[in-house]
Amino acid sequence: MTPVHCIVPARMGSSRFPGKPLFKLCGTEMIVRTLKRAALAECFDRIVCATDSEQIAEVVSGAGFEFVLTGEAATGSDRVAEAASALDLDLVVNLQGDEPLVEPSVLEDVACELAAHPDSWVTVACPLSPSDAEVATVVKVKVENGFAVDFTRHVEPSEAPRWFQHQGIYAYSRASRDEFSGLPQSGVELERSLEQMRILGRRPIRIVQSPFPSVSVDVPADAAAVEALIRRHM
Numbered sequence: 001m002t003p004v005h006c007i008v009p010a011r012m013g014s015s016r017f018p019g020k021p022l023f024k025l026c027g028t029e030m031i032v033r034t035l036k037r038a039a040l041a042e043c044f045d046r047i048v049c050a051t052d053s054e055q056i057a058e059v060v061s062g063a064g065f066e067f068v069l070t071g072e073a074a075t076g077s078d079r080v081a082e083a084a085s086a087l088d089l090d091l092v093v094n095l096q097g098d099e100p101l102v103e104p105s106v107l108e109d110v111a112c113e114l115a116a117h118p119d120s121w122v123t124v125a126c127p128l129s130p131s132d133a134e135v136a137t138v139v140k141v142k143v144e145n146g147f148a149v150d151f152t153r154h155v156e157p158s159e160a161p162r163w164f165q166h167q168g169i170y171a172y173s174r175a176s177r178d179e180f181s182g183l184p185q186s187g188v189e190l191e192r193s194l195e196q197m198r199i200l201g202r203r204p205i206r207i208v209q210s211p212f213p214s215v216s217v218d219v220p221a222d223a224a225a226v227e228a229l230i231r232r233h234m
Contacts, residue, residue: 001111001112001115002090002091002115002118003045003090003091004043004044004045004091004092004093004111004114004115004171005044005045005046005047005048005084005087005089005091005092005093006038006041006044006046006047006048006092006093006094006095006107007047007048007049007050007080007083007084007089007092007093007094007095008031008034008035008038008047008048008049008050008094008095008096008097009049009050009051009073009076009077009079009080009083009094009096009097010031010049010050010051010053010056010060010097011051011052011053011056011073011079012052012053012055012056016137016218016219017098017217017218017219017220020097020098020217021051021053021056021097021098022055022056022059023217023220023223025100025217025223025226025227025230026227026230026231029059029063030097030098030100030217031049031056031059031060031097032059032060032063032065033100033101033230034095034096034097034098034099034100034102035047035049035060035063035065036063037095037099037100037101037102037104037107038095038102038104038107040104041104041105041107041108041111042104042108043107043108043111043112044093044107044111046066046087046089047065047066048065048066048067048068048083048087049065049066049067049068049097050067050068050070050079050080050082050083051067051068051069051070052069052070052071052072052073052079054069057069068083068086068087070082070083070086074185074195075185075195076094076096076195077094077170077172077177077180077181077195077196078180078181078195080092080094080170080177081177081178081180081181082181084174084177085174085177089174090118090173090174091111091114091115091118091171091172091173091174092171092172092173092177093107093110093111093114093169093170093171094169094170094171094172095107095168095169096168096169096216098168098216098217098218099167099168099169099214099215099216100217100226100230101215101226101229101230102167102169103210103212106124106167106169106208106210106212107169109208109210110122110123110124110169110171110208111171113171113206113208114171114172114173117204117206118173118175118176119173119175119176119203119204120176120203120204120205120206121170121171121172121176121196121199121203121204121205121206122170122171122172122205122206122207122208123141123148123166123167123169123170123171123196123205123206123207123208124166124167124169124207124208124209124210124214125141125143125148125164125165125166125167125207125208125209125210126164126165126167126209126210126211126212126213126214127164127165127211127213128140128160128163128164128165129160129165129213130157130160130161132160132165133154133155133156133157133159133160133163134154134155134156134157136153136154137153137218137219137222138153138165139151139152139153139165139166139194140152140153140154140155140163140164140165140166141163141164141165141166141207142162142163142164143164143207143209146206146207147204147205147206147207148196148200148205148206148207149200150200151166151192151194151196151197151200152192152194153192153193153194164207164209165213165214166214167210167214167216168214168216170196176199176203179199179202179203180198180199183198183199183202185198186198215229
């Protein structure tokens with residue numbers, strides 16, 4: 001298979017959870033847990049944290065992982081594009097740093113899908129709980145014939161069965177990233193605070209279906225639930 005790499009973007013300035021990458025879940029920093037999950041996938045030639053923080057870089061390096069320092073970035077994909085360009089990487093999976101429980105098999109499926117279809121973006125859809133239909137921190141994706149056709153943060157509960165939960169994983173080639181980072185942020189991207197809206201309609205976004213619910217840490221309240229899951233498997 002064509003070499004596929006993993007870049008995990010991380011910044012300290014999250015508006016909803018400042019300092020999130022270094023928040024400790026059962027004693028281990030969130031960014032380190034996410035990088036370790038990426039390593040379990042065993043499908044990446046290289047795993048790198050892309051960050052604008054010397055503090056994050058120090059923790060990542062201390063845990064035995066590679067990092068690259070970037071400048072300010074409008075989105076995680078813009079940060080990944082900068083890092084991948086500096087490292088001269090082509091096929092890259094962007095695993096967001098707040099996915100400390102991501103299933104390694106899902107990352108493997110994403111890497112395979114990207115290698116098979118390098119002209120497309122690839123992302124992940126998993127089951128959406130009806131109770132999350134109106135929860136803004138849970139991003140929803142509508143899927144038709146294996147492709148994403150829309151993303152939003154709010155759906156009516158009655159519409160929930162027609163949507164999936166979107167998981168914080170993207171994959172793309174150098175050409176796709178260059179196209180993305182060369183475009184201005186779109187109005188709908190800014191309105192919904194969803195970076196993928198910048199490319200939707202310009203380039204296909206293939207969907208990898210995951211049976212596993214996404215368990216990410218978007219706000220501080222999410223951390224307790226994630227810690228409970230970690231302890232359950234310790």
